[in-house]
Amino acid sequence: MQARWQSQGSWQALIIEKEEGGEIASGDTVFLKTHRGVLIDVQGTKVQSNWNDRGAWQKLVIEKKSGGGAILADDVVCLKAHTGKHLDVEDQVVQARWHDCGEWQQMMIQKEVDGAIFSNSPIHLVSKHTHNLVDVQDDKVQCRWRDRGLWQTFEIQNHGGRALYSGDVVFLKAHTGKMLDVQGSNVQARWTDYGNIQQMIIEKEGNGAILPGDVIFLRAHTGNQIDVSGTSVQARWSERGLWQSLVVEQATTRRLNAHDKSTSSTGEAMLIMI
Numbered sequence: 001m002q003a004r005w006q007s008q009g010s011w012q013a014l015i016i017e018k019e020e021g022g023e024i025a026s027g028d029t030v031f032l033k034t035h036r037g038v039l040i041d042v043q044g045t046k047v048q049s050n051w052n053d054r055g056a057w058q059k060l061v062i063e064k065k066s067g068g069g070a071i072l073a074d075d076v077v078c079l080k081a082h083t084g085k086h087l088d089v090e091d092q093v094v095q096a097r098w099h100d101c102g103e104w105q106q107m108m109i110q111k112e113v114d115g116a117i118f119s120n121s122p123i124h125l126v127s128k129h130t131h132n133l134v135d136v137q138d139d140k141v142q143c144r145w146r147d148r149g150l151w152q153t154f155e156i157q158n159h160g161g162r163a164l165y166s167g168d169v170v171f172l173k174a175h176t177g178k179m180l181d182v183q184g185s186n187v188q189a190r191w192t193d194y195g196n197i198q199q200m201i202i203e204k205e206g207n208g209a210i211l212p213g214d215v216i217f218l219r220a221h222t223g224n225q226i227d228v229s230g231t232s233v234q235a236r237w238s239e240r241g242l243w244q245s246l247v248v249e250q251a252t253t254r255r256l257n258a259h260d261k262s263t264s265s266t267g268e269a270m271l272i273m274i
Contacts, residue, residue: 001040001047001094013162014040016062016109019054024071026064032079042081047094056082065106073111113209116163122153122251127228128215129242134233136174141187144231150175153251156202164210170202170218182220185236196221203240212250 015033018024032040034049041048041057051058065076078101079087085096088104098105117123125134132143133152145152155173158164171194172180178189179198191198201219202210210216217240218226224235225244237244 001049002092003089003094004092024062026062026068026071026077028062028071029059030062031058032060042083042085042087042096044083045085045095045097047081047087047096060087063101065101071109073109075109076106077109078105079107113163113211115211116209117156117212117248117250118163119158119161120155123156124148124152124249124251125154126247126249128245128247130228130230132228132231134228134246136176136178136180136189138176139178139188139190141174141180141189141233142231143228143233148249148251154180164202166202166204166207166210166216168202168210169199171198172200172218182222182224182226182235184222185224185234187220187226187233187235200226210248212248214248215245216248217244218246 013035016024017031017033018028019031024030031054034040036049038049038052039054039058040060041050041053042060043057059082061080062071063078063080064071065078071077081087081096083096085098086101086105087094087096087107088098090104126132127134127143130143132146133148134141134143134154135145135151136142137151153175156164157171157173158168164170174180174189176189178191179193180187180189180200181191181193181195181197182200183197199221203217203219204210204214220226220235222235223238225238225240226233226235226246227237227243228246229243
């Protein structure tokens with residue numbers, strides 16, 4: 001088990017379960033199921049996910065950093081294994097080495113956000129200052145019209161799938177099947193590769209999930225932001241100003257999962273190191 005990326009995708013999604021049901025509260029024993037359908041277990045100091053068993057190795061006590069009561073979204077928690085040690089993260093490795101509930105052991109529990117844009121969703125990108133939409137014709141990326149057609153539609157993807165969050169590394173696939181890439185200041189759509197020049201970091205003011213209607217910025221591997229000047233789409237500066245501001249729209253509706261604020265006896269969650 002590792003902690004490698006900021007993306008909050010399927011690989012990072014965990015289903016939290018409580019044997020006796022009911023609302024999950026600080027001090028409860030829970031199980032964490034991964035996207036592979038197996039449970040996280042602790043052997044010695046090693047944290048892994050091998051089996052569907054609900055034995056002693058899989059039991060974790062969830063504890064709020066401060067106070068008690070129900071576990072809510074955005075609560076800071078520690079997870080105590082059957083060994084009495086808390087799960088911790090050093091570099092990218094998750095282990096269970098000490099009794100402390102300190103900085104290395106603290107995690108923020110997040111629930112998937114209703115209405116967020118999901119990986120693999122079709123989207124439009126609207127320039128905030130020209131109100132035109134980014135489009136692709138052949139390998140050229142431009143911003144010419146207010147049409148919301150095929151040329152203006154992109155499939156946005158992050159690592160592991162699921163909801164997109166500010167700070168995620170994303171890829172943008174045009175209707176041609178090619179990924180947007182940045183070379184120098186040029187923005188093009190030339191290849192199907194998922195390489196360094198195709199990676200962009202999606203950001204908005206503040207943290208959290210990317211929602212339809214959000215103003216976003218796309219930072220290329222060069223450190224520069226995608227910008228729109230006239231009909232031209234480039235990546236020239238690191239500033240996040242009006243020319244770099246893009247409004248993200250969902251091109252089609254998709255089924256969304258309804259979640260309430262509290263963490264129920266079975267629910268999907270993310271554990272974020274803070």
